[in-house]
Structures are given as C-alpha cells and as structure tokens.
Amino acid sequence: MEKILKKGTVSGLPVINFHAAGIDVGSTVMAVSYTDNTGYQCLLTTGCFTGELKELALLLASEGVKDVALEATGVYWMSLYEMLEEVDIQVTLIHPGHYNRSASLKTDENDSLWIHQYHSCGILRNSHIASEHYRELRNYIHERNTVQHQKSETLTRIQRLLTMMNLKLHHLISDIEGAGGLSILRAVASGVTHAETLVDLLDLKRFKASREDLVSSLEGIYKEQFVTLLKMKLQEYDFFVSQMKNYDTCIEATLQKIVVTVAGPSTLSESEKGKKNKYVRKNQYSFDAKKYLYQLPGTDLTRAEGLDEKMLLDVISVTGTDMSKWPTEKHFTSWLNLSPRRQKTGGKYIGNQTRKTNNAATQAFRISAQSVGNSSKGHLGILYRRLAARKGKRTATKAVARKIAVILYTLIKNKQEFCPLISAKRIAEQEEKKIRQLMKTAKKLGYSMQKIS
Numbered sequence: 001m002e003k004i005l006k007k008g009t010v011s012g013l014p015v016i017n018f019h020a021a022g023i024d025v026g027s028t029v030m031a032v033s034y035t036d037n038t039g040y041q042c043l044l045t046t047g048c049f050t051g052e053l054k055e056l057a058l059l060l061a062s063e064g065v066k067d068v069a070l071e072a073t074g075v076y077w078m079s080l081y082e083m084l085e086e087v088d089i090q091v092t093l094i095h096p097g098h099y100n101r102s103a104s105l106k107t108d109e110n111d112s113l114w115i116h117q118y119h120s121c122g123i124l125r126n127s128h129i130a131s132e133h134y135r136e137l138r139n140y141i142h143e144r145n146t147v148q149h150q151k152s153e154t155l156t157r158i159q160r161l162l163t164m165m166n167l168k169l170h171h172l173i174s175d176i177e178g179a180g181g182l183s184i185l186r187a188v189a190s191g192v193t194h195a196e197t198l199v200d201l202l203d204l205k206r207f208k209a210s211r212e213d214l215v216s217s218l219e220g221i222y223k224e225q226f227v228t229l230l231k232m233k234l235q236e237y238d239f240f241v242s243q244m245k246n247y248d249t250c251i252e253a254t255l256q257k258i259v260v261t262v263a264g265p266s267t268l269s270e271s272e273k274g275k276k277n278k279y280v281r282k283n284q285y286s287f288d289a290k291k292y293l294y295q296l297p298g299t300d301l302t303r304a305e306g307l308d309e310k311m312l313l314d315v316i317s318v319t320g321t322d323m324s325k326w327p328t329e330k331h332f333t334s335w336l337n338l339s340p341r342r343q344k345t346g347g348k349y350i351g352n353q354t355r356k357t358n359n360a361a362t363q364a365f366r367i368s369a370q371s372v373g374n375s376s377k378g379h380l381g382i383l384y385r386r387l388a389a390r391k392g393k394r395t396a397t398k399a400v401a402r403k404i405a406v407i408l409y410t411l412i413k414n415k416q417e418f419c420p421l422i423s424a425k426r427i428a429e430q431e432e433k434k435i436r437q438l439m440k441t442a443k444k445l446g447y448s449m450q451k452i453s
Helices: 051-061 077-086 108-120 132-164 179-189 197-200 211-217 224-260 291-294 309-319 329-333 361-374 379-391 393-414 421-443
Strands: 007-008 020-024 029-034 041-047 067-071 092-093 342-345 347-353
Touching: 020 051, 020 108, 029 051, 029 211, 029 379, 041 051, 041 108, 041 132, 041 224, 067 077, 092 108, 108 224, 132 224, 132 309, 179 224, 179 342, 211 342, 224 291, 309 361, 329 393, 361 379, 361 393, 379 393
Parallel strands: 020 067, 067 092
Antiparallel strands: 007 041, 020 029, 029 041, 342 347
C-alpha cells in the first residue's frame, strides 16, 4: 500500500455521511479516498492482491469508516465487497454513470475523490445486492444457464450434422433430445446404419409420422467421418447434461441453507401442491424446486400464470425474498426497466427514454412473457396476443413481463396465495367485450348474431 498522497477536508455541499469513503475499483490498482478519525480526508492507492485488500479493509475499519461507496467495475469489485462486509462496513455499490460527468481530469485518484465527495453528501444511489447466500445461489444458477446454452448449441450442431448426412429425422421428430430421438442418434453413433433397424427402436404410437416416412428419413450418407463427429457431439451433450445435474446438487444445497434462515412449513400439503405439469421440459431442475419456492416466500408462487420453478429461481436468486427494498410495485418494475420513463421538456411530453439492462431478473420476466404469449390460454396470454397484434411483439413482451413482475412482487410482499378467480373473471370480461364488438360489427353489416345452443 502506497503512502497517503493528500490530506484535506470534504467541502462544498452539506455533509451527511461523516464516516464515509470512496473507492475507484480497478483490476490492478484501487484508489481510495476516506475521512479518518480526526476528520481529515485521506487519499491513497493500493494493489489488488488478497493481502493488500484485507489490509485496506482493516485500515478503513480502524479509521472509523462506516460506509464505503464502491464503483461497480466488471467483477473486480466483488472480492473487496466481501472483505468489507467481513469487517462490518456498509458498502454502497454505485453505477459509474452516476458521477462520470464531473468536470475534472480523468484519473483514478480524482475518481475516488469525486465518489467520496458525492457519497459524503448523500447523492449516490445504492445498487441492489442480495445477501451472501442468494449471491451464492445466483452464481450456481448463472453457470447452470451457461451450460444449458452450451448444450443447446451442441444440439444445433447435431442437427447440422444430420443435414450433412441427409438424415431428415429432425424434420419428422419434433424433439431429437427426447427418448426416441436420442436412441436413434446413439444407435447411429455406435455403427447401426440400417433404416429398418433404427426405426424398430422407436415407439411408433408416439409419433405422427408413418413408419414408411421414418424409414425414408433414416436413409442417408453414413460416412465414417460423419459417424465419428456424431459420436463426439453426443459425448459433449452427455457432459453438459451431467454438469447441469452437478449444478442442480449445488443449487439444492444452497437452497437448504437459505431455508434454514427462513421460517416456513417443511413440506407442501396435498391441497397446496396443485396440479402437476403434464409436460416436463428438459431444462427444468432435477430436484423438487417447488418445495423450496414455497418455504422461502411462504406462499405457492407457481400457481400464478407465467411463474414456473426455473423462472422463479432465476428471479429470486437476484432479488431475494425481501421486497421491502422496493416500496411499491412501481419501484420494482422501474428497477427492472419494465416501466416507461417519460421525458418532458418545456412542459411537453417528447417520448420515453430507452434503457438497456443486463439484469438477469428482467430477462427471466421477458422470457416468461414470451412463453405465456405462445402457449397460455389465461388472461395474460390473451393480453399478449392482443397487444402483439396491435403494437408488435416487443411492446407486448414488455407489458406482459411488467404484469408478471407486479404479480410476483405482490405475492411475495403480502405473502398471499394467488387467486385463480381473478384470472377467470378477467377472461370472462375479455370474452364479453369481444362478443359486444362482434355484435356491433354484425349489426352494421345487416346481420344478427345468436348463441349456438
């Protein structure tokens, strides 16, 4: 750690946080500005080795620093964040864009001084960071999603390889990752090339295609190079599947640790279990995630439309179950960038500000909205398709994602059960409105409508 470069007092705006510090985070150097026990502002630089960061955390604690503003730069802030937490220093993680318009020479030391100045005056906003167990859960889920994406890419390469072999199996079988499709692929990789023999491995009652079409689709070019590549791709697929199961074990162990700190019932009753999904998707968790999702917020969230186990874990690993950080659902949806941010100038509305985000919770809500729009027959699915027809899928996705976020926020914060009667009432209202529109159109054209008995 280098010597102190400058001493002085914080001046300018009224000071609110007297025992504050500001740190400009880098990959090799940390620039630190803080107020010591005597009330003087100190400036120093230090390296980023573990010993140096621990020494810095102990120094700040010994100087009476209570709150540190930390710049969120890549992933470099994470190690220092945890070390400051260990010495009971409150950490305020800030977005670099909140102070980068200061009119001064751009240096690490000047950045730390500006961060310290702003934070002492209470100007900077704190970013949401979940507790330690939820951060651990988020890391496991993030890596599992990465492996899942790699598995999907491997399946895409397998389909490309089948096209090169002129095998049209993936055009007749909707999912080559199913039991039937994988049995065919493994047989081809083991050297079986006779089409009739390959079709005998399938349960033809489960396929719409006829036996003759399946036999024709399996008559292809079985060159040694293609068979070898298929065998290697299947090995990659098996590896990714096994890795996902390993991450499932880690995720379940982390959920068990979180549940220990949360009071809740140990199991779901028969009435709370509800109906099981008729179709189980391949990428769902291999353990009973619904049990933990009930124990954490104290209510069965999966009963609501658009909230499944995988999506809920993606969101809760980012937000946690403490919704008091967002006073209302409007604050929550604004944090997710799912609400419009109107711009006014000269007293006139000039449009909405477009904001980009890499928030994993936002992405989960958007994916859920698209899934609801494509398959759900509930009121959210009807709303998605109506908005998509009028304003486009982009607007529909954002609007429905916001509604799902509001439902989740309300259920967790109030610890209340989802009421399906509300959804049924909205569907009935939408049907009545559509009937009135049709009757009005028919009357204009000189026709009358009556209900079929």
